[in-house]
Amino acid sequence: MPAEGRGWAAAEVGGAAERTVPERPGVMAEQELPGLLIMDVGGTHGVQESLAALLKKHFCVITMKELLENKKEMGKKIQSIFVSECRPAIDKELLESLPNLKVIGNSGVGVDHLNLKMISNFGVKVTNTPHAVADSTADMGMALMLASARRLVEGSQIAVSPDTKYFAADWLGVEVTRATLGIIGMGRIGYKVAQRARAFEMKILYHNRNRRSKEEEQAVGACYSEMEDLLQQSDFVMLVVNLTPETEKLIGKKELGLMKHTATLINISRGAVIDQDALVEALQNKTIKAAALDVTYPEPLPRNHPLLKLNNVIITPHIGTATVQATHMMAEEAIANMLSVLKCQPIPSEVFPQ
Amino acid sequence: MMEGEELPGLLVNEVGGMHGILHDHVEFLKKHFCLITMKEFLESEKNLRKKVQAIYLWWHKPVIDKDLLQSLPNLKVIANSGVGMDHLDLKLIASFGVKMANAPRAVSSSTADTGMALLLASARRLVEGYHVAISPGMEYCEADFLGVEVTGATLGIIGMGSIGYKIALRAKAFEMKILYHNRTRRKEQEEQAVGAIYCEKLDDLLCQADFVMVVVSLTPQTHKLIGKREMELMKPTATLVNISRGAVVDQEALVIALRTGVIRAAALDVTYPEPLPRDHPLLKLKNVIITPHLGIKTDKATRMITEEAVENILAALTGLPMPSEVLPS
Numbered sequence: 171m172p173a174e175g176r177g178w179a180a181a182e183v184g185g186a187a188e189r190t191v192p193e194r195p196g197v198m199a200e201q202e203l204p205g206l207l208i209m210d211v212g213g214t215h216g217v218q219e220s221l222a223a224l225l226k227k228h229f230c231v232i233t234m235k236e237l238l239e240n241k242k243e244m245g246k247k248i249q250s251i252f253v254s255e256c257r258p259a260i261d262k263e264l265l266e267s268l269p270n271l272k273v274i275g276n277s278g279v280g281v282d283h284l285n286l287k288m289i290s291n292f293g294v295k296v297t298n299t300p301h302a303v304a305d306s307t308a309d310m311g312m313a314l315m316l317a318s319a320r321r322l323v324e325g326s327q328i329a330v331s332p333d334t335k336y337f338a339a340d341w342l343g344v345e346v347t348r349a350t351l352g353i354i355g356m357g358r359i360g361y362k363v364a365q366r367a368r369a370f371e372m373k374i375l376y377h378n379r380n381r382r383s384k385e386e387e388q389a390v391g392a393c394y395s396e397m398e399d400l401l402q403q404s405d406f407v408m409l410v411v412n413l414t415p416e417t418e419k420l421i422g423k424k425e426l427g428l429m430k431h432t433a434t435l436i437n438i439s440r441g442a443v444i445d446q447d448a449l450v451e452a453l454q455n456k457t458i459k460a461a462a463l464d465v466t467y468p469e470p471l472p473r474n475h476p477l478l479k480l481n482n483v484i485i486t487p488h489i490g491t492a493t494v495q496a497t498h499m500m501a502e503e504a505i506a507n508m509l510s511v512l513k514c515q516p517i518p519s520e521v522f523p524q
Numbered sequence: 525m526m527e528g529e530e531l532p533g534l535l536v537n538e539v540g541g542m543h544g545i546l547h548d549h550v551e552f553l554k555k556h557f558c559l560i561t562m563k564e565f566l567e568s569e570k571n572l573r574k575k576v577q578a579i580y581l582w583w584h585k586p587v588i589d590k591d592l593l594q595s596l597p598n599l600k601v602i603a604n605s606g607v608g609m610d611h612l613d614l615k616l617i618a619s620f621g622v623k624m625a626n627a628p629r630a631v632s633s634s635t636a637d638t639g640m641a642l643l644l645a646s647a648r649r650l651v652e653g654y655h656v657a658i659s660p661g662m663e664y665c666e667a668d669f670l671g672v673e674v675t676g677a678t679l680g681i682i683g684m685g686s687i688g689y690k691i692a693l694r695a696k697a698f699e700m701k702i703l704y705h706n707r708t709r710r711k712e713q714e715e716q717a718v719g720a721i722y723c724e725k726l727d728d729l730l731c732q733a734d735f736v737m738v739v740v741s742l743t744p745q746t747h748k749l750i751g752k753r754e755m756e757l758m759k760p761t762a763t764l765v766n767i768s769r770g771a772v773v774d775q776e777a778l779v780i781a782l783r784t785g786v787i788r789a790a791a792l793d794v795t796y797p798e799p800l801p802r803d804h805p806l807l808k809l810k811n812v813i814i815t816p817h818l819g820i821k822t823d824k825a826t827r828m829i830t831e832e833a834v835e836n837i838l839a840a841l842t843g844l845p846m847p848s849e850v851l852p853s
Contacts, residue, residue, distance in 0.1 A: 214666050305675035309698065313648050316641035320818050326651050329814040330807045334799050336542050337816040339583050345824040347633040369697030370637065470657065478658045486653040487669070493648070495673040 203230045204512055205247030207237060207268070209257040217254055221501045225252060228505055234258050237267075246270055250508045252501075256283040265292045273511035275504035276521075278491060279303045279359075282413040282440060286523035296521045297507035300358055302499035307410075307490040308362035311438045314462035314484060315406050318434050319346045323484050344405070344432070344459075347371050352395070352404030354420070355411030355439065356382055363408060364390040375400045401428040406436060413440035414524065421445065426452040434460045438490055441467030450476045453483060464490050531558045532841055533575030535565060535596075537585035545582040549830045553580070556834055562586050574598050578837045580830075584611045593620045601840035603833035604850075606820060607631045607687075608769060610742040614852035624850045625836035628686055630828035634820040635739075636690035639767045642791035642813060643735055646763050647674045651813050672734070672761065672788070675699050680733030682726065682749070683740035683768065684710055691737060692718035703729045730757040735765060742769035743853075752777040755786050763789045767819065770796030779805045782812060793818050 206229030210216030216233075217225070225231050230247065237244045245267045251258065254277040258264070265271065265288070273295045276284065281298055289296055317323060320343040328334055328341075348371045353360045356378040364374050367390075374392040376382075381394050401407065407429060411417045421435070422445040429435070435458055437444055446467060452458050460482040469488055477483055491500060503519070510517045534557035538544035545553070553559055558575065565572050573595055579586065579602045586592065588602060593616070601623045604612065609626055617624055645651060648671040656669065679695045681688045684706040692702050695718075702720040704710075709722050723729040730736065736758060740746045750764065751774035758764070764787055766773050775796060781787050789811040798817055806812055820829065832848065839846045 212668075214668075218668060305699075306673060309644060309674045310648060312698075313641075313644035313650055316637060317645055317650055320638060320641050320822070322641055322645055322813075322815060322818070323651055323654050325815040325818055326813055329799065329816045332802050334802070334816075337799060339543055340540060340546055341816070342821045342823055342826065343818065345634060345822040346637045348824075366694075366697045369694045370640075371633075473660050484650075484654055485657040486648075486650060487657040489648060489653050489669065489671065492669055493671050493673045495676075497670065 203228065204249040205230045205232050205244070205270075206508070207232050207234065207248045207251040207258065209234055209254070215255075215257055217252070217501075218497060221497060224498070224501050225505065228509060241267055249273070249512055250275060252504060252508070253277065253284070254500075260284055260289060262288065265289065265294065273297060273508050275508040277497075277500040277504050280413060280440060281521050282442075286521065290523050295511050295517065297504065297511065297517060297519050298521050299500045299503035299507070300519055302496060302503040303491045304358045304362050306493050306496035307359045307438055308366060310464055310486075310490045311359075311363050311408055311410065311436060312366050314436050314438065314464060314486070315351075315408065315434070316346055318436065318460050318462040318484055319344045319349075319406070324481065344434075346406075348373070349405040350375065350403055352376070352400040352407045353392070354378075354397070354400065354407065354409050356392070357410065357412075359438075360408075360410035361386070361390065363410060364392050372406075375404060397425070398428055401425055402430070404433055405430065406434050408436040409439045409443050411439050411443060413442055418442050419445045421449075423448040423451070426457055429458050431456060432459050434458070434462065436461070437463045437465055439465060441465045441469065446477065450480070453477075453480050460484075462486075464488055531556065532577040533558045533560050533572065534837070535560050535562065535576045535579045535586070537562050537582060543583050543585035545580065545830070546826060549827070552830065553834070556838060569595065577601070577841055578603065580833055580837070581605055588612055588617060590616065593617065593622065601625065601837050601846075603627075603836050605826075605829045605833060607635075608741060609850055610769060614850065618852045623840045623846065625833065625840070625846050625848050626850050627829045627832040627836075628848050630825055630832045631820050632686040632690050634822050634825035635687045635767055636694060638793055638815075638818045638820075639687070639691050639737055639739065639765060640694050641818075642765050642767065642793060642815065643679075643737065643763070644674060646765065646789050646791040646813050647672050647677075647735070652810065672763070674735075677701070677734040678703065678732055679735045679737060680704070680723070680729040681720070682706075682729065682736065682738050684720070685739065685741075687767075688737075688739040689714070689718070691739065692720050700735075703732060705729045726754070727757055730754055731759070733762055734759065735763050738764070738766045738768045738772055740768050740772060742771055746772050748772070748774045750774065750778075752781070755781040758787050760785055761788050763787070763791065765791045767793045770794045770798065775806065779809070782809050789813075791815075 208217050210233050211222040212219055232244050248268045249270050249272050251274045271294050276298045279298050279300045350373040351367045353363055353376040356376040367374055375395040376392045377395055377397050377400050420443050462484040464486045465488055507518055536545050538561050540547050560572055576596045577598050577600050581604045599622050604626045607626050607628050675698050678701040681704040684704045695702055703723050704720045705723045705726045749772050791813040793815045794817055836846045
């Protein structure tokens, strides 16, 4: 792999093949690897050390700090950007400073934080990582559904509270086994949720732009439903859609009103898919029973937001893919996508502006 | 009045409160029985002692001892809510000619769900994450706040009864590799249906599993089954989940193992005692989730338990075979 990398990198950088006599082989190898911009290594906003090491195998990694310190020279080197947890932010100014930028490789599947049209106008491609995120995100959806149904967070607080003297016998949650789950958005992640829920003997309804094939439906025992029917019949409603202009505020006052008052809403998609004010009202008035949200708008919520105070809400800090294994897989998928662009090979997961 | 007198007497601890049967179940019980609380019984023992033909235990109460058994000449059956019978002296009860029943059908799915809920919550650091998300000082979530993957991980189930098996069914959907250890091996078809591999030696399960789930009954053999030695055999990246009984795990050894990184984390739906003393070290460890014996605490499960108990009691009183009779070992 390294030899191959050196070969095509030399051809790409600077246009015509510039043959330079290697004086110190190690240094040459690094210089010939395509430049990759990342936010930082380590720290709160940076890429994990182990992932940075992975990136350094294929790229000459340049941090934002290094770029800002030496814009002209570093700017020319950068052919790709690795975006993780929305960082670095991609704006016009940044794109203008990177004349050789060819691809932005996003870690994660959602690209609603990227202005795809603007990026495309600069002739830059965007890729995401739909495969790496699917299992972890589906697992998170199941974790939130079970935690909410069985009042796990509340329970853990009771278990450790200094005031607890006994566990009340009539303190109950709701059953997950054989309950009805309505999945809104039956893409890769939604389908994996269905596979898992089936093992809990759940009745599965789903709504999607396009209907799945009969075999796919039968394999997980899922029934295609109109939105209204799904909302009215489900004990658990799980949102697994992309954020697009069509899905913004998909779940509002009307939709919440259609849900059972014993139902739970779970969101593992994007905060903006739900009308948060309507959700607060619905939870306060007991229009629905509970909510479990891995995503909000914004993230994090302002500290005085009513959602933080409701005891029938579980909020987690967007950890849908926050596992050691998933973050590695996402980096690997992003690397493969970015390299395919730089090598002019078929791109596994390119994202196009709508 | 006449109807009430003809229904057999069912003794319960109380209605509602700390250890009482659920208010919602009273109407259903009164269809079949004349309901007598312990308070009523103690207040007029002479009148009521002959009426009581059955006892329905809710959460281990009332306590069944020699005195109580001797004071109930017409007692025929004791029905337990739940599956664990470790709080009962089965031999003593049998010596009075009284039959016993538990409620295995109602319990298994809900308890399996609890096990999966704890496994997922621990793996993904859900409770910790919740506290980060709502904390007043929170500005962002650290990029290095990472949990461990469940999909594709290895789950070791210790105790493959009906609850353990239901856990295997659920875990299979997460593409988990399933190892199990049990007193007796399951049938080949049963193993194949969930892709479970039998580990004759518990040690083999312990050193391979990413998640160890304890689903045994509490017996003299399983008391402190998981101690210092067993935890040291586990991977340092592994998680221990206990949904059986607190006493199956050596709690002191667990505290040390969690503090020193011998294992990654633990999730306990059961402890010894319940609840733990408020100054117990387990309450302060970051890598532990403790839940208040969620087990079967759902609306549907509790309802099914009472229905199952009633079925058993009525069978015993009419001399028919009981669906879930428990005999002393």
